Amino acid sequence: MLRFIVRRLLQAVFTIFGVMLITFLLFRVVSGDVSANFVNPKLGAKARLDWLHRHGYDLPVVVNLHRRVYFQDRTEGGQPMFVTDPKGSTASGRLGLVLAAEQGQRPAEDADPNAPERLARRMTGHYVWMWNAKPANSARALVRPVERGVAELPADEPAFPDGSLIEFSLSDGSKLTVDLSGARTVGELLARVNEHPENDGRLEAGLTEYRPVQFFRSQFFEHLHDSVLFRGRSYATEQKLTNVIASRAKYSLAISIPALVLGWVSAMIISSIVAYFRDTWIDRVGVLISVLGMCVPMLAYMVLGQWLMAEVYPEAAWGLRYKTNIYVPVLIATVAGLGGAVRFYRTVILDEVSRDYVRTARAKGVGLRSILFKHVLKNCMLPILTNLVTAIPFLIMGSLLLERFFGVPGLGAFMIDSIAIRDMPMITGMTFLSAVLYVIALLMTDVLYAVFDPRIRLQ
Amino acid sequence: MAQLTATSEFAAEPRVGRGFWSDAAHRIGRDRLAMACLAVIVVYAVMAVAAPWMFSTWKDSYNYDNVNSAPSWRYWLGTDVFGRSILQKTLLAASTSMTVGFMANIIAVPLGMVLGAVAGFYGRRIDDLIVWLYTTLASIPGIIRLIALKVAFAGIVLFEGVNLLENTPLEFSLEIDLGGIVGLYIALGVMSWVGTCRLVRAETMKLRESDYALAARAVGRGDLAILFRHIVPNLLHLGIIQFSLGFVGAIQSEVILSYLGIGVQDRPSWGKMIDAARMDLVVGRWWEITAAVGAMFLIVLAWNIFGDRLRDALDPRLKNV
Numbered sequence: 139m140l141r142f143i144v145r146r147l148l149q150a151v152f153t154i155f156g157v158m159l160i161t162f163l164l165f166r167v168v169s170g171d172v173s174a175n176f177v178n179p180k181l182g183a184k185a186r187l188d189w190l191h192r193h194g195y196d197l198p199v200v201v202n203l204h205r206r207v208y209f210q211d212r213t214e215g216g217q218p219m220f221v222t223d224p225k226g227s228t229a230s231g232r233l234g235l236v237l238a239a240e241q242g243q244r245p246a247e248d249a250d251p252n253a254p255e256r257l258a259r260r261m262t263g264h265y266v267w268m269w270n271a272k273p274a275n276s277a278r279a280l281v282r283p284v285e286r287g288v289a290e291l292p293a294d295e296p297a298f299p300d301g302s303l304i305e306f307s308l309s310d311g312s313k314l315t316v317d318l319s320g321a322r323t324v325g326e327l328l329a330r331v332n333e334h335p336e337n338d339g340r341l342e343a344g345l346t347e348y349r350p351v352q353f354f355r356s357q358f359f360e361h362l363h364d365s366v367l368f369r370g371r372s373y374a375t376e377q378k379l380t381n382v383i384a385s386r387a388k389y390s391l392a393i394s395i396p397a398l399v400l401g402w403v404s405a406m407i408i409s410s411i412v413a414y415f416r417d418t419w420i421d422r423v424g425v426l427i428s429v430l431g432m433c434v435p436m437l438a439y440m441v442l443g444q445w446l447m448a449e450v451y452p453e454a455a456w457g458l459r460y461k462t463n464i465y466v467p468v469l470i471a472t473v474a475g476l477g478g479a480v481r482f483y484r485t486v487i488l489d490e491v492s493r494d495y496v497r498t499a500r501a502k503g504v505g506l507r508s509i510l511f512k513h514v515l516k517n518c519m520l521p522i523l524t525n526l527v528t529a530i531p532f533l534i535m536g537s538l539l540l541e542r543f544f545g546v547p548g549l550g551a552f553m554i555d556s557i558a559i560r561d562m563p564m565i566t567g568m569t570f571l572s573a574v575l576y577v578i579a580l581l582m583t584d585v586l587y588a589v590f591d592p593r594i595r596l597q
Numbered sequence: 598m599a600q601l602t603a604t605s606e607f608a609a610e611p612r613v614g615r616g617f618w619s620d621a622a623h624r625i626g627r628d629r630l631a632m633a634c635l636a637v638i639v640v641y642a643v644m645a646v647a648a649p650w651m652f653s654t655w656k657d658s659y660n661y662d663n664v665n666s667a668p669s670w671r672y673w674l675g676t677d678v679f680g681r682s683i684l685q686k687t688l689l690a691a692s693t694s695m696t697v698g699f700m701a702n703i704i705a706v707p708l709g710m711v712l713g714a715v716a717g718f719y720g721r722r723i724d725d726l727i728v729w730l731y732t733t734l735a736s737i738p739g740i741i742r743l744i745a746l747k748v749a750f751a752g753i754v755l756f757e758g759v760n761l762l763e764n765t766p767l768e769f770s771l772e773i774d775l776g777g778i779v780g781l782y783i784a785l786g787v788m789s790w791v792g793t794c795r796l797v798r799a800e801t802m803k804l805r806e807s808d809y810a811l812a813a814r815a816v817g818r819g820d821l822a823i824l825f826r827h828i829v830p831n832l833l834h835l836g837i838i839q840f841s842l843g844f845v846g847a848i849q850s851e852v853i854l855s856y857l858g859i860g861v862q863d864r865p866s867w868g869k870m871i872d873a874a875r876m877d878l879v880v881g882r883w884w885e886i887t888a889a890v891g892a893m894f895l896i897v898l899a900w901n902i903f904g905d906r907l908r909d910a911l912d913p914r915l916k917n918v
Contacts, residue, residue, distance in 0.1 A: 149732070156733030161745070168749040433898040435849065437856055437871045438890040445878040532738055539853065543875075553741070554857060557748050569745055573736045580736070 139588065146584050150577050157573040161566045162361045171195065172560040176373045193373065198356045209331065210342045213310040220307050224315065227303045306341055314341055365570050370563030372556075379567040382552060387534050390541065390548030392464055394533040397471035402526060405476055409483035414510055416488065424480065431477030440543045443470045467540045486521050490514045520590065524583045531575030621834070624910040631906035637899035644688050645695035652685040655865075668884055675884035678873065687888040690865040691896070697781055697861070698847040702840045704786025709793025710829065710836050716794070717801030718824045727798070731791045739788075743850055746784040747859045750775035778861050781854065785847050793839040797832055804828045834911040841904035845897050852893060867893045 177189045209221075302318040316334055321327045331343035364370055370379040412424035447466050490496070491514055499509050534549060541551035549568065556564040625631050660680030668675045674683040716727035734742065755773040762768050773779050804810060805828065813823045854860030855868030870889035877885060 152729055153732050153736055156729060157736060160733060160737070164745050164749040168753070169751070429901065430898070433894050433901055435852060435867075435871075435890060435893050435897070437852065437868070438886075438894075441871065441875050441878060441886060441890075444875075448879055538740060538744075539856070542857075557744055557857075557859070560748065560751075565745070565748065569737055569741055572738050572741060576736045576738065 142588055143585055146581055150581050153577050154574055157570060157577075158362055158365050161365070161569050162358055165562045165566045166357055166361060167199065169560070169562065172373070172562060175560050194357055194360050197360065200358050201353055201356050208344055209306065210344070211306075211308050211340070212342055213308045213312065213340050222305045222307065224303045224305055226301055308340055312340065361566075364563070365566065368567055368571070370567040372564050373561050374559055379564060382564065383534075383549065383568075383571070386547060386549045386552055389546050390534055390550060393467045393471065393540065393546060393548065394537065396464075396468045397475075398526075398529060398533060400468065401472045401475045401479060404472065405479035405483055406522070408476070409480045409487060410510070410515065412480065413484050413487040413491065414506075416491075425484070428477040428480040428484075431473070432481065433477075434474075436474050436539060439470050439474045440540065444543070463544070467537075467544045467546060471537060471540055482525070483518075483522060486518045487514060490518050493517075520587065524587075527583045527586075528576070528579050531572060531579045534572070534575065617834075621910045625906060628906050628910070631903055631910075634899040634903035634906070637895060638903060641691055641695055641896050641899075645692040645699075648685075648688040648692040652689055655681060655685045655689060658682070665882055667882075674888045675882075677885055683870075683885050683888050686865045686870065686885075687867075687892050690867045690870060690889065691892055693778075693861055693864050693866050694848045694851055694893070694896070697778070697785065697851040698844040700782035701785030701789065701847040702843045704782060705788075705790040705843060706793055706836050706840050708786065709790030709839065710797050710832065712790065713794040713797030714801045714824055714829050714832065717798040718805055718820070718828065720802075724798075727794070731794050734788065735791050740850070740853060742788050743784055743854060744857070744859060746788060747780065747854060750780040750784060751859075752776050753780075777863070781851065781860060785850055789843060789846060789850075793836070793843075796835055796839065800832055800835060801828055804831060838904070838908045838911055841900060841907050845900045845904065848893070848897060848900070 171190065173186045173189045173195070177186045300319045302321075304316050304318055306314045306316070308314065314334065314336060316331050318327065318330055321330055328343045331337065331341060334341075368379050368383075371377065372379070372382070408424065408428075412421050415421050415424075443466055487510075491510075496509055496514065499513060500506070538550040538554055540546070541548045542554050545551075553565065553568050555561075556568075658681050660676070663672075663676050663680040665678060666672060666676045666680070672682050672684065674687065677683055677686060712727050712731075716724045737745070753775040755775060756771040759771040760768055761771055775783065801824075810823055810827060813827050818827070851860055851866065852868035852871070855866035856872045857868075858872070860866060860868055867889040870885055874882065874885040874889070877883070
């Protein structure tokens with residue numbers, strides 16, 4: 139028994155890892171750069187690069203073998219250091235420099251206290267601009283940030299065209315203009331700055347040291363970390379994922395729990411009745427209605443339900459201002475799921491009725507009613523309960539369609555809004571949440587099965 | 598003597614033995630309800646091919662003098678907010694749905710069958726991998742799974758600017774816009790093979806141990822030959838069953854995605870019709886939504902019943918499962 143549970147647990151861990159992998163591939167790799175939805179285009183390319191940096195898009199995708207080029211201001215002034223391009227130059231854009239000590243940037247937990255990022259935080263007047271560079275082979279080829287992460291330039295392409303000037307305005311107000319034209323390697327780039335005749339130690343360019351802990355500072359491992367801890371923050375509102383779930387889940391649950399209970403109870407009652415009157419007109423009518431009900435699209439139920447409500451009691455047709463407003467979505471969710479559920483439960487019950495022990499009981503003279511409700515229903519409970527338990531994780535997300543349609547501020551509606559604006563951390567987090575809950579529910583049903591039905595363990 | 602004659606008469610017209618497929622066809626052919634549903638499906642399928650060609654001018658047939666008009670002799674199902682015929686719109690949307698259902702299942706069913714057969718036949722690591730893959734996929738709720746893939750696909754164009762047979766009259770572009778309808782086929786296809794895969798895997802595991810698989814092995818057939826020449830052909834009926842059952846799911850998903858605005862973009866869809874008309878009922882315009890819901894109801898009903906009957910005819914063991 140214990141071995142079975144441990145094995146199932148291990149499987150669940152693998153599945154959850156798989157979900158993280160899929161969400162990573164879909165929302166980080168395939169969908170790529172979503173900054174256009176969150177950064178005002180008037181702020182220019184610089185703001186976009188900053189945004190990408192802040193949300194970790196400039197980190198390497200799988201593992202981090204990068205070192206960064208940093209430009210550190212050594213003058214003792216009070217002003218922030220900044221970088222500009224003299225007219226006709228695109229050098230700083232090509233470098234895609236980001237200010238490491240920017241407000242709101244997530245501090246790197248593994249950074250050592252003397253890393254340029256930290257230095258810049260501690261010492262006023264010392265500002266650091268960072269730029270990603272590849273490791274060991276930094277002298278071989280100059281790398282530049284492109285739209286997605288960092289790519290290497292082809293060896294024969296000059297990295298910086300002629301006239302690539304970059305102007306560093308340092309914290310004491312002095313300026314340093316460096317000519318980068320023709321620089322092709324990172325080593326050359328550093329030399330242009332450090333060996334500039336007017337530099338005099340005011341500005342230092344260098345490569346950050348590579349530390350093995352940095353290996354995990356990649357988009358993939360950050361994603362795993364954030365997923366497991368539910369640490370996502372909305373791109374749009376900076377709200378924490380956990381806060382969003384805490385404040386919105388109740389609305390989803392207020393609709394989905396009553397709908398589940400009502401739906402289950404009514405489906406059980408109807409299907410028992412239909413199964414009891416098997417092969418009579420009641421059965422046929424019941425099956426016909428449930429098939430027809432199954433085929434009516436969910437959207438039709440919603441539109442019709444809302445229209446009816448608007449005719450009868452207009453206040454209750456939209457939003458959640460009145461408590462009565464909860465009735466319509468609950469009723470619709472119940473009715474929409476009833477057809478399929480009745481058909482399924484009826485099949486399960488009839489399957490059980492055709493078994494030998496039922497025939498034996500009948501031969502002994504046990505009444506039909508007693509067989510159906512005492513023996514058969516008890517034996518059908520396992521598949522029916524499985525069906526019920528696996529529905530529980532979907533409760534928290536509620537119904538995407540219903541919540542959006544009836545203006546319920548639950549998680550389902552939030553999910554749809556997040557999708558519309560490509561708010562990736564929220565989409566990822568909620569997809570992951572529902573998958574985890576589902577995996578846990580499956581695990582529970584499997585264990586319950588193993589406890590109550592010893593035959594299962596043997597397989 | 599009389600007995601002998603009777604026997605010879607009986608022998609004179611021997612009952613032709615029927616194979617598996619003709620037997621199934623015979624069984625379903627006698628089922629009137631199934632045939633009626635098949636007729637509905639065929640009508641929709643013909644519409645799917647004919648509608649885009651018949652109503653190619655529908656999209657630009659604006660008629661601002663006749664906006665939102667009720668059903669009449671000229672417009673049997675009324676007109677929409679741009680004064681275009683809703684009958685034509687509904688038929689074009691039927692074409693969209695049928696195409697999506699077909700393409701999604703053409704991707705999903707073979708994918709599920711091959712993966713399921715390979716997993717069930719080879720077992721061990723390959724099985725573990727494929728089972729892991731589909732358990733993972735299945736643990737993400739259905740509609741979210743689809744939305745996720747559609748969201749990820751938005752704005753991605755494959756083979757951008759690649760033209761085949763360049764500078765010839767046959768030149769055509771290989772561009773595939775994953776944000777469009779092709780993305781929908783692929784999203785539905787790669788997200789709905791799990792059921793088929795499970796079923797085929799379980800059946801393959803049984804057939805792998807069967808006598809004829811053993812006999813094939815005994816005469817020196819290789820693994821691949823046994824799998825794809827002997828086992829998979831015996832599972833083809835499962836593919837057909839899954840194809841018909843999967844059609845409903847694909848149609849419903851397409852409608853929901855289109856309703857949410859992430860399904861098809863540049864052509865009519867029942868989902869978009871419902872979305873456009875959801876406020877119409879309040880002001881008494883019932884025709885657009887009724888047309889969309891009615892058309893969808895009919896085809897979903899037909900596929901549901903036909904799929905069930907087909908399953909019963911092809912695989913009586915699966916009855917009531």
